[in-house]
Amino acid sequence: MxxxxxxxxxxxxxxxxxxxxxxxxxxxxxxxxxxxxxxxxxxxxxxxxxxxxxxxxxxxxxxxxxxxxxxxxxxxxxxxxxxxxxxxxxxxxxxxxxxxxxxxxxxxxxxxxxxxxxxxxxxxxxxxxxxxxxxxxxxxxxxxxxxxxxxxxxxxxxxxxxxxxxxxxxxxxxxxxxxxxxxxxxxxxxxxxxxxxxxxxxxxxxxxxxxxxxxxxxxxxxxxQGQYMQMQHNIIITMADIVENRDANTGGHIRRTAKYVEIIARRLKEEDLYTNILTEQYIADMITAAPLHDIGKIHIPDAVLKKPGRFTDEEYNIMKEHTTAGKHLLQQAEGNLGESGYLDIAIQMAGYHHEWWNGKGYPEGLRGQAIPLCARIMAVADVFDAIVSHRCYKGAMSIDEAFDLIRQDSGTHFDPVVVETFLEVRDEITAVAHEFAEDPDAAQTGRLRTEEPQQIEGAEHVHIELPDEDNEEELVAVQTAE
Incomplete structure (x- = not known):
């Protein structure tokens, strides 16, 4: 016993x-x-x-x-x-x-x-x-x-x-x-x-x-260390909210773009694309870093940031400085707070999300694979959200038109692999756009809200034919990246 x-x-x-x-x-x-x-x-x-x-x-x-x-x-x-x-x-x-x-x-x-x-x-x-x-x-x-x-x-x-x-x-x-x-x-x-x-x-x-x-x-x-990193993240996200709230028309931008980035990145991983880069940690860091991509706009004067009309060349050059300003700001934060995976990615997103696949973007004119993957994904998410959202300088376009524009710029503005994946997850992207829409009708509208050609900071002209209220054809020139 x-x-x-x-x-x-x-x-x-x-x-x-x-x-x-x-x-x-x-x-x-x-x-x-x-x-x-x-x-x-x-x-x-x-x-x-x-x-x-x-x-x-x-x-x-x-x-x-x-x-x-x-x-x-x-x-x-x-x-x-x-x-x-x-x-x-x-x-x-x-x-x-x-x-x-x-x-x-x-x-x-x-x-x-x-x-x-x-x-x-x-x-x-x-x-x-x-x-x-x-x-x-x-x-x-x-x-x-x-x-x-x-x-x-x-x-x-x-x-x-x-x-x-x-x-x-x-x-x-x-x-x-x-x-x-x-x-x-x-x-x-x-x-x-x-x-x-x-x-x-x-x-x-x-x-x-x-x-x-x-x-x-x-x-x-x-x-x-996790508590410390969370505190760092909360402080920096608060800064991003401050930047976003300078313009009352951009309330859900950072939430939507973070969701878009997550959806695109996870589908890329599911399809075994860029698997050498897209580890689970990299994806998590991208989602965390996404709200910081426009943090450099804190350095842009309100007179430029909130201007409802077309930029002058000087104003446009000032607006473009938000990429390098954001990159330097986050580098300084990383230097003070210590190295962090998500801050490294945030630096790349902030600095390079306006680079073009064909090398015609800014600030450095990087081309193709030289652009960090996180920035290439953010570029698609950022431009899509700019197209379907109402801003002080432009109206909101329909989601169908936004997807068409993204498709047209595949291989020129955007990484074609990222665009193809983005189009595959259309239903999920659309659901996020509706869930976090600032104006519930904005994503459904079939025409621009502005009466004259407006300049959307950061891209070349794209010509789109849209019906006006009298069903007549009018040619409206817009620029498609925020």
Whole structure:
């Protein structure tokens, strides 16, 4: 009876330990659904204990490894990636062994605890370990500076991953090595081997705890860094809102363009286009950075920014300076606040979203692939939103006309690959345009709201024939980029 309790307590403690290591140390994902998560854990625990009851502790630990591998596979994404990630079972089980077995072996060797006393000692130790792990997992949601629940933003550094794999693999063979030494019958070597095993156990336990503490400290740094980055982002987004609100007619521009950028980028990734650039982190940084693309307009005088009529050449040149002004402003912010992925992308968006695919844009006249991908995507999103929105210097055009204009400028103004993708997600783009429209009728109108040719900053003339109120044809010259 005592042996069964000992083995059940042991496999339960080992099971809890591996699950905590998987989540908080190796930072592997969980099931998205709460029911699936706890249902799988309960099923795995029952299977492991069943194996322990019928076949003994060694078999149950092997079954635990299999269940852990299945858990890693089921919670991952991408078949090949999930299969490769299953190899992490080795270091996870090794780190668990490095924590689990040394306390048992040290007591047994130094105090010469054997038989039922060893089992009683083991049961007490397993209960303490289980309670500690329970507190660890439960309070992880409260002790945010160490065990923050939003661990998706935290990725192991290369040295952390290397240390975990090396130490974990070594510890996996630790238990069997100690048992082999303990079985050597020669009494002349028994005492020497006994103390050697104790020292080895202490060193192994210390090394394992050290790497765990280092990982938890990394979690803490990641949490505080995330808070710091969020504070930076909120400050800069507030600046972007200030710029936007200088003109009462542009209320939803930054929200719409950010949505457009996200839709285009995700479709590009789904179709395996620009996959060397469009990582999940890059897309997330683009979405975060998108509202900052026009932040340079904070340097543009109101007399130019809010002018309802055509720009003079001098005014047009002043307006074009918002790209370099925004780039320099964000570079200065990055210099003061520290390097950031989304600030790097924001710098590229602000500086180059008026570059043209054929090299006729500004400020540097970049051509083709020399223009950063984030800026090429933003160019399409920005121009589309300018076309379908009412401004003090132009009226709103219909969404159909806007898509036609974007299509016409493919290969000249815009990256043709981005345009093709943009046209494929027309329904999603249209839904966003309606959802965040400043004027619900603006996106539906079939004519321009202005009576005379107006200049939309940043593009060449495009001729469009539109019906007037008397159904007569009139030629209206507009410029199509804000």
């Amino acid at each position: 005592l042996t069964n309790i000992y083995q059940t307590a042991g496999i339960t403690a080992m099971f809890m330990l591996t699950m905590v290591l998987t989540r908080y140390i190796f930072l592997l994902p969980t099931f998205k659904n709460w029911f699936n998560q706890w249902g799988y854990l309960l099923l795995a625990w029952i299977i492991c204990n069943g194996a322990c009851f019928f076949f003994g502790a060694p078999v149950s630990r092997a079954v635990l490894g299999v269940m852990l591998a299945a858990y890693i596979f089921l919670t991952g994404s991408g078949t090949v990636y999930r299969i490769l990630r299953m190899a992490q079972v080795v270091p996870i089980m090794g780190i668990a062994y490095g924590i689990f077995f040394p306390p048992l072996d040290i007591a047994a060797m130094l105090m010469e605890v054997h038989g039922k006393y060893a089992e009683i000692y083991g049961c007490v130790l397993f209960i303490i370990l289980g309670l500690g792990l329970g507190v660890f997992a439960y309070c992880g949601k409260r002790w945010r500076h160490i065990f923050q629940p939003d661990l998706e933003v935290r990725h192991l550094e290369t040295w952390e991953r290397t240390m975990l794999y090396v130490i974990g693999t070594m510890m996996l063979f630790f238990a069997s090595t100690i048992k082999t030494f303990k079985k050597i019958p020669d009494p002349a070597y028994h005492k020497v081997i006994l103390y050697s095993c104790c020292v080895t156990s202490i060193i192994s336990f210390t090394i394992t705890l050290t790497i765990i503490i280092l990982i938890l400290q990394g979690n803490r740094r990641a949490h505080f």
